[in-house]
Amino acid sequence: MTRHILIVDAVATNRIVLKVKLASAFYSVAQASSGAEAVQSARQSKPSVIIVGSLRDMTGADLCQTLKSDPRTRQAAIVILTSDADSRARLAALQAGADDVVSKPCDDAVLLARLRSLQRGRDAAAEMQLREETHRTLGLSEAETRPFDVPGRIAVIAADRGTAAQEVQALRRILPHKIELHATQDFLRRATDPVRMHATPDAFLLVLTQDTASKELQVLPDLRTWDPTRRAGVLVVAPPGDRISTASALDLGADDVVKRGTSRDEIALRLDRLVRRKHRADELRDTLQDGLRAAVTDPLTGLHNRRFALPHLARVADRARRSARSFAVMVADLDHFKQINDRYGHAAGDAVLCEVSSRMTSCLRPVDLVARIGGEEFLIVMPDVTGRAAQATAHRLRAAIADARFAVPGRSEPIGVTISIGVTLEQGTITPSAPDGRSIASATDAAVAEALLARADQALYAAKAHGRNQVELDRPAA
Structure with missing residues (x-):
């Protein structure tokens, strides 16, 4: 965002x-x-x-x-x-x-914490929606199988169960979801036991007490770390006037915070939105994982392949034009890769490709895409990024490959590998140009993606010509 x-x-x-x-x-x-x-x-x-x-x-x-x-x-x-x-x-x-x-x-600190929380949530939702739209473009979407009005599960966590019990009873009369009440320590013990944690809640309501709020907030990092609970929504009820707990809860991973005394109808509505958002995200995630894994994934590296990458690039370009945001496209190619296969064998070449994929992924943001689009060629798409940040990322990618040697099968000593990268930046408000300089404002999405890929390729050729192990920026003619 x-x-x-x-x-x-x-x-x-x-x-x-x-x-x-x-x-x-x-x-x-x-x-x-x-x-x-x-x-x-x-x-x-x-x-x-x-x-x-x-x-x-x-x-x-x-x-x-x-x-x-x-x-x-x-x-x-x-x-x-x-x-x-x-x-x-x-x-x-x-x-x-x-x-x-x-x-x-x-309060200033609370408002800024709420803005940061909104940014995290909206960025995650935008990433998931963008990938789902690309999936639909490829013709791989299936009809939704999970109706979103199915009752969910809500866990209420409170240090004082007696005080929270009345609120839980009231919420049960308002909401269709299954609501369970847990003491904080009892829940933590249960959540760390895979056998006892057989049904993961879709949302949590964490009720803080005045004197021990800071201690009770420590459950949030655990909820955001454990795999069964990290995607669940979290609503925190903070003591009135406790600005520190409110801001801390949001920065520790809570999706929403209200203060004690907020109407039950409002709390119920906020909880219901968290449950529905969780169901929607689960549906999108399941659809993506099931369909894309076989159709648009490179079986060797686990990265997306060209079939996914180009429609995704076209979608990013379209969104950038509509939102006036810049994005970057990179093409990276391993230097002298054929010599690795010839000298050490194809098993060594495969090991290098897998390790390169891992290192590149670790250098990128979750919203960025890295795909294998050829034998030793990779495409990187970075939405919503400045030119300076894109160049810095490209240099970081190059260093991640060149600065640490690669262990390969059948050889005791690791080998050196380098990579060349071509970068092009698109400003969003500027219509991309085809390789021959003609405007492609009315071109198809596929033509837009191909034109941007061609520009990054031209920059890659310049990096190769300048000695390899280089980063070159596309510089369109004036």
């Missing part, structure tokens, strides 16, 4: 104060004084987050509905600032699709 935020508030002082706070945290900030102005600004500037305060021309819920119903603005995370006392407005905003509702006045 980019760090561009739109502040919407009818009161100029509110906008200015909030802008100063966010700018000091290195966010790019735009302002709008009305809902109508906000819609127009969001369509043009594509903010990652929209923070909505007081409005005169519409309610926060109305603005949220408008933004979420427009394909040009629905990807933005929406945070509504409202009063604690107005529980009906808070609930209406969440029901309209707001990603969060924050009480006014909002």
Whole structure:
């Protein structure tokens, strides 16, 4: 997610104060004084987050509905600032699709922690959705097999079970999900026992107490580390006024935080959204894993192959043009790889390819794609990245291969391997050009991908010509 935020508030002082706070945290900030102005600004500037305060021309819920119903603005995370006392407005905003509702006045540390949490969640969802869209483009999607209204499982974790029991009973009357109450220590013992942890919750409600909140928060890193629970949603109920616990909970991995005293209807709605999001993510993940593994995976390295990579590149290019975000494309090729096969055998060559794949993957972000598109040729696609960051990554990839030798079968001493990399950066607002210089604005997605690949290839040829073990940047003619 980019760090561009739109502040919407009818009161100029509110906008200015909030802008100063966010700018000091290195966010790019735009302002709008009305809902109508906000819609127009969001369509043009594509903010990652929209923070909505007081409005005169519409309610926060109305603005949220408008933004979420427009394909040009629905990807933005929406945070509504409202009063604690107005529980009906808070609930209406969440029901309209707001990603969060924050009480006014909002503590600076808590607001920034909420923005960081939103960024993590939206980035993960965008990555999964992008891969699912590529999967659908390839004709490999199947009909959804898991209905999202199936009841889920919610685990309530509280140090004081007696105090939490009444809340659990109330939630059971509101929600269709199975809700279980656990003491903190009992749950930790159960979660570490694979036999006893036979059914993993889809969401957790962690209830903190005033005196021991910091200690109870230590369950969050465990939930985010254990494989059975790391993808579950987590809602934390923090003591009123405890800004430290609220900010810490979000930075430790909680998806959402409310303070004690929040209406049960609001807590139920937030929990239900976490369960549904978990079910949706599970469905997408299962579909991707089952279909793509055989059809679009290189059997030797485990990387995606050319069949997946080019449609994925086309999708990234399309999104970049629509969102005005830059992205990078790299083609990497092992130097003198044929000599490795000839001198040490194909088993050695295979071992080198597998190790190269592993090292390259470790140097990239989860959202980046590395694919094997030829014998010893790899494609890297980095969405939402600056030219400087892309070049730095390319040099890091080159060093990861060249700076550590490779162990190969049948040879006691490791061997040296180098790689050459060609890099091209696309600005999003600039239409890619075909290899012959012609515009391809109206070309098919496949032609866009092929043109970008050709530009990166040209840079790769330059790296080879300059002595190999080099990184070269594509420099289009003026």
